Amino acid sequence: GNSVTQMEGPVTLSEEAFLTINCTYTATGYPSLFWYVQYPGEGLQLLLKATKADDKGSNKGFEATYRKETTSFHLEKGSVQVSDSAVYFCALSIYNTDKLIFGTGTRLQVFP
Amino acid sequence: NAGVMQNPRHLVRRRGQEARLRCSPMKGHSHVYWYRQLPEEGLKFMVYLQKENIIDESGMPKERFSAEFPKEGPSILRIQQVVRGDSAAYFCASSLLGQGANNEQFFGPGTRLTVL
Numbered sequence: 001g002n003s004v005t006q007m008e009g010p011v012t013l014s015e016e017a018f019l020t021i022n023c024t025y026t027a028t029g030y031p032s033l034f035w036y037v038q039y040p041g042e043g044l045q046l047l048l049k050a051t052k053a054d055d056k057g058s059n060k061g062f063e064a065t066y067r068k069e070t071t072s073f074h075l076e077k078g079s080v081q082v083s084d085s086a087v088y089f090c091a092l093s094i095y096n097t098d099k100l101i102f103g104t105g106t107r108l109q110v111f112p
Numbered sequence: 113n114a115g116v117m118q119n120p121r122h123l124v125r126r127r128g129q130e131a132r133l134r135c136s137p138m139k140g141h142s143h144v145y146w147y148r149q150l151p152e153e154g155l156k157f158m159v160y161l162q163k164e165n166i167i168d169e170s171g172m173p174k175e176r177f178s179a180e181f182p183k184e185g186p187s188i189l190r191i192q193q194v195v196r197g198d199s200a201a202y203f204c205a206s207s208l209l210g211q212g213a214n215n216e217q218f219f220g221p222g223t224r225l226t227v228l
Contacts, residue, residue, distance in 0.1 A: 004154070036219075043116065043203060043219035044155075089154060099145070099157035099168065100205075100217060 002027045006090045006103035013080055013110050021075040021106045023064075023090035031092040033057075033066055033073040034100070038087045047075075047088070080110045114139065116206050116220035117186075124226045131191040131198070133223045137206030144187045145217060146179060149201040161187060194227045201225075 007022040025031060032051045036044040048057030053068035062077045073090060090103040117136040125131050137144050142163050147155040160168040161181040172179070176194075181187040191198055201224050205217035 041221070043118075043221040044205075045219070046216055049216075099160065099171070100147075100155070101157070102147075102154035104152070104154040 002031070002092065002094060002101050004090050004092055004101055004103035006088075006106055008104070009087075009107035011106060011108045013108070015082055015110055015112050016079045017110075019075070019077040019080045019084075019108065021088055021090075021108070023073045023075065023103060025071050025073065025090075025092050027071075027092060027094060029094040031094050033064070034091040034093070035062070035064055035073070035075050036089040036091060036102075038089065038105070040086070044089060080108070082110045082112055084108060085110045116204055116218050118202075118204050118220035118223050120223060121221060122224050122226070124228065125194050126228050127195055128193050131194050131225055131227075133189040133191075133202050133204075133225070135187040135189070135204030135206075135220060137187070137204075138208075138218055141206035141208050141218070143207045143209070143215075144181050145205040145207070146187075146189050147203045147205065149203065149222075151200070155203060158189075191225075194225075196227045199225055199227045 003026045034049045035047040037047045038044045048059040050057040050066035056065045064073050064075045087105045087107045089105045091100045144161045146158040149155045157171040159172050159179045176192045178190045201222045203222045204220045207215045207217045209215040
């Protein structure tokens with residue numbers, strides 16, 4: 001079946017530290033991959049996406065590369081800010097299906 | 113341009129009551145998706161609707177749950193005879209295009225249902 005596994009949180013970092021949140025997937029077809037972010041009290045927002053192998057999605061200093069050989073889509077940021085504190089969800093969708101399949105989410109806490 | 117609207121934001125029900133959750137998609141969007149997030153879990157797909165049609169309800173529990181998206185008005189997720197296990201955050205998303213388009217889904221803020 002199709003599934004997403006991401007590292008458990010919380011991830012606690014100091015401001016300007018390097019961030020990695022691991023995400024791996026299992027898929028029967030050729031998935032598109034996504035990272036969503038959920039700030040406190042808000043809905044999910046699309047952070048970045050990649051639709052084929054070796055694509056790199058990037059936004060707001062965050063990056064993730066679609067690695068087919070390792071079935072991974074790890075989220076990285078070179079220097080986190082306090083305002084990045086949120087829950088991050090990795091997700092996939094299979095072409096010609098309608099649903100997003102989410103990981104369990106990773107809470108990031110950034111302290112000054 | 114307002115985003116996806118959900119109401120109420122918080123809903124408290126006693127066991128056996130009915131819960132109605134509303135979702136107004138973004139302007140111009142005719143595709144609506146409902147997801148449920150149980151405590152400490154990720155979001156799980158429930159149902160995908162277009163105007164007046166249920167396209168995919170593979171994630172809906174077989175009993176007590178129903179969804180509609182009428183020609184006029186918001187999409188409604190209805191839970192009859194709620195039980196404590198229904199306590200969760202329910203998120204609605206909408207998209208401009210439908211399945212197969214890898215189209216972005218825009219999410220609402222969610223309704224947090226608590227069953228006493």
